[in-house]
Amino acid sequence: MGTGIRGKRPGSGKSVPYLSHEFVIQNHADIVTCVCMVFVVGLMFQTSSPLASTFIAPKHNVTDLETPAAAQLASSVLYTYGLKDLCLIFFYTLSAIIFHAVIQEYILDKWMRKVKLSKTKANKFNESGQLISFYLLSSIWAAVIFKEEGYFQSLSFFWTGYPHIGLTFLTKFFFIIQMSYWLHVFPELYFQKVKKEDMPSKITFATINFLITALIYTLNLSRIGLTLLFIDHAISALFHASRILYFSGQNRISRICFKVYNVLFVLARLTATILSIFVFWFGFANLSVNNVNWEEGNFNTPTFRVACLGTVLLLQAWMLWNFIIFQFQKIRENSKSSHSKTVIKPAAKKTKQVKEGSDTEVDRDLKETVSNGETKIKAN
Numbered sequence: 001m002g003t004g005i006r007g008k009r010p011g012s013g014k015s016v017p018y019l020s021h022e023f024v025i026q027n028h029a030d031i032v033t034c035v036c037m038v039f040v041v042g043l044m045f046q047t048s049s050p051l052a053s054t055f056i057a058p059k060h061n062v063t064d065l066e067t068p069a070a071a072q073l074a075s076s077v078l079y080t081y082g083l084k085d086l087c088l089i090f091f092y093t094l095s096a097i098i099f100h101a102v103i104q105e106y107i108l109d110k111w112m113r114k115v116k117l118s119k120t121k122a123n124k125f126n127e128s129g130q131l132i133s134f135y136l137l138s139s140i141w142a143a144v145i146f147k148e149e150g151y152f153q154s155l156s157f158f159w160t161g162y163p164h165i166g167l168t169f170l171t172k173f174f175f176i177i178q179m180s181y182w183l184h185v186f187p188e189l190y191f192q193k194v195k196k197e198d199m200p201s202k203i204t205f206a207t208i209n210f211l212i213t214a215l216i217y218t219l220n221l222s223r224i225g226l227t228l229l230f231i232d233h234a235i236s237a238l239f240h241a242s243r244i245l246y247f248s249g250q251n252r253i254s255r256i257c258f259k260v261y262n263v264l265f266v267l268a269r270l271t272a273t274i275l276s277i278f279v280f281w282f283g284f285a286n287l288s289v290n291n292v293n294w295e296e297g298n299f300n301t302p303t304f305r306v307a308c309l310g311t312v313l314l315l316q317a318w319m320l321w322n323f324i325i326f327q328f329q330k331i332r333e334n335s336k337s338s339h340s341k342t343v344i345k346p347a348a349k350k351t352k353q354v355k356e357g358s359d360t361e362v363d364r365d366l367k368e369t370v371s372n373g374e375t376k377i378k379a380n
Contacts (some may be wrong), residue, residue: 018348028191029101032094039091055091058172059084062165078166080297081217089183096177096184097191103133115248125247128240134181138174142230145170151227158227158275159283163220163297171226175217178229182210182367212315220297221308224279228272228312235261236266269316280309320330 006331016023024031042052060082108129117125149168151157183211185206189199216225284305292299 022055025191025193029098029105036091036094036098054084055087058169058176066378076168078168079172080167081172089180091176092180093183096181097187100130100184100188103130111248112214117247121247123343125244128243128247131373132237132244135233135240137312138178138233139230139237141170141174142233143224145174146230151223155278156283158279159287160223162284162287162300162315164222165297167222168364171222174226175222176212178213179210179217182206182213214312219304219308220298224276227275231268231272235265238264239272266320269320273313273316276309276312280305280312 016026039052039055042048043056058079060080061077062080063076063078104126108126112122112125115125145168146152148170151334183206185202188194189202194202213225213229216222216229238257238261242254242261245254245257284300287300288302288305289298289300292301292304
């Protein structure tokens with residue numbers, strides 16, 4: 001991005017064959033930008049405008065201005081989901097790839113030049129930099145939706161009027177961008193040359209997030225789903241901000257941020273669990289139906305409620321379990337490092353006591369002390 005099509009390997013004078021793997025990887029952002037521009041230019045012509053707008057502007061308008069409720073929202077257009085949303089997801093997946101490249105080249109790469117990191121830490125730094133930009137933008141976006149649509153006025157807001165088919169432009173676009181972002185992770189595995197051993201975890205993480213967002217969108221659970229996503233994204237943004245501060249050398253600030261994150265993470269898991277129990281177990285039970293109504297988009301059956309609640313509880317338990325395992329591993333590593341320090345200190349005192357002996361004995365003891373200390377540190 002910003003430097004034109006590159007046909008040479010970085011740091012060498014050798015040219016890269018056009019349409020080769022390395023050429024596509026080096027210029028993938030520019031190639032994707034050209035593809036997106038085809039759709040944007042298509043809006044300027046009358047013949048291609050209807051098709052191009054399908055990939056750019058939301059479709060499936062369900063606004064009915066003849067009803068009293070819609071008359072109060074005459075300035076607000078409501079949407080539902082449909083097959084044309086696949087075109088939107090395709091276009092904004094390409095846009096997410098461009099967004100990824102812009103963040104990488106104009107922010108993270110410049111930041112990396114100031115911070116000297118190993119290759120492993122650099123990969124984690126770039127990963128946190130990308131995710132914090134997404135999580136932070138999503139959290140702010142969700143907060144704006146909460147304010148404009150009057151969330152949290154009462155607990156019954158989450159189930160009153162279900163199925164929640166009519167979505168405002170901001171809400172529909174929010175879920176489209178969420179799904180598009182997690183889909184763009186898959187081609188990025190190729191563009192970023194991710195190692196094979198690192199792929200399964202990244203694929204699992206992106207797949208789970210995509211499926212959850214898609215289910216929230218298609219099952220008309222936008223209100224409770226948006227709230228749960230906001231809780232998760234806000235906490236995740238704090239975690240990746242703490243990790244970036246740590247890699248940038250701000251150890252004192254990052255340590256405080258990690259402590260705050262540890263507390264808020266547990267509170268977030270409890271909040272999501274309690275809220276889900278109230279909404280799915282008690283709230284939706286008052287509007288229960290015996291069979292799924294596909295025409296109205298009403299899935300509020302007992303099986304549906306148990307499945308949704310079970311999914312949320314399993315996810316919260318899984319995240320909390322991984323959090324606990326990580327904390328125990330961290331405590332174990334700290335205890336091992338402190339134990340290795342206590343082993344080295346007595347050995348150092350012993351060398352001082354042997355000063356009166358021969359030089360060869362002192363040298364021998366020093367060498368044994370250092371070698372033993374190094375091997376114990378490496379083993380730990």
